[in-house]
Every structure is written in C-alpha cells, then in structure tokens.
Amino acid sequence: MTIVMRIRGVFRSKKKEVLLSGIKEGDIVLDYGCGIGFNTIPAAEIVGKKGKVYALDIHPLAIKTVNKEIKKKRLTNIETILSDLDTELPDESVDIVLVYNVLPIIKNRPALIKELYRVLTTKGILSVKSGLGANLYSRKKIETEDLKKLMIDSGPLKLKEKIKKFYIFKKIERK
Secondary structure: OHHHHHHHHHOOOHHHHHHOOOOOOOOEEEEEOOOOOOOHHHHHHHHOOOOEEEEEEOOHHHHHHHHHHHHHHOOOOEEEEEOOOOOOOOOOOEEEEEEEOOHHHOOOHHHHHHHHHHHEEEEEEEEEEOOOOOOOOOOOOOOHHHHHHHHHHHOOEEEEEEEOOEEEEEEOOOO
C-alpha cells in the first residue's frame, strides 16, 4: 500500500492541494487520516514554526512512517495521534482540518463530522477531498449533495467553495 501511495504521490502537487484549504503560517492543522504524511509534511512546512500540525491515523504503521519522515526532515511542529474518531484534541483548537481521500471509507461519518466540528475554531475550515478512498478495496464515492447534507446535519458546516474534487467547508455556529 505504501509503495502504491508513493507512486500516486509523484503525480500530485501535495503542497498545492493543501494550499487550497486556505492554510497559512501560524495555523493549527489536523490532517485526519494522514496515511504516510503526504499532506502532513507540506502542511507543516506552510504553517512554519508558529503553527502546528496534528497527524492522525488509525493505522500504527502510518504513524510510524510519519514519525520517520518527521525525524528525517527535522520537523518540530508535527504531533502524531494514533486514533480513529476521537482526536483527543481540545474544543475549538484547530483552524483547518484536512480530510483527503478517507471520508468514503469512514463507517460513522456523522460521528466524525461532529468530532471535527468540535475541534474547529469559530472560523474553522474543513477541507475535504472527495474521491475514491485511499483504501484500494474501497470504490465508494460520496456525491456532492450527500456531502453537503452530511456537513449541514452533523456540523453544521457550510460549503464555501468547490475546486475540482476539493470541498472547502466553513464552520457555522449552532443556533
């Protein structure tokens, strides 16, 4: 799986993908379902020393791979989290959440969105890349209208912008 992901990564500009979220220096970012760190590393480089990136994945080998990359690149602004739905982060502690290529393989999507809503700051952004899941065995795709409904019902998060396969959702306050 790692080899396949690395080959696929050669053909993508990971930094450009991460920048679509509106990420900037000093931001606190959660890379949910970080895998081997394709988005984690560029995010850490963008947020710089004033920012922080949490790299969360359910798979111990993914976290191990990210930790090796952190050490290799001498990055000090990344913290790895081995978990599933529970981020273990405080309320309203994250500016941007990246959910790239993992939403189709999440079994309890409403619970995940509620958790991500909880950790997002008041003006927080949830950036979703919705295509086929990173899991090679998953061929599920979430359609735009279903994704928008999930975000409103479980967040609420409102679609701010769609750029190709990238959906940028803005946190809105509950009434």
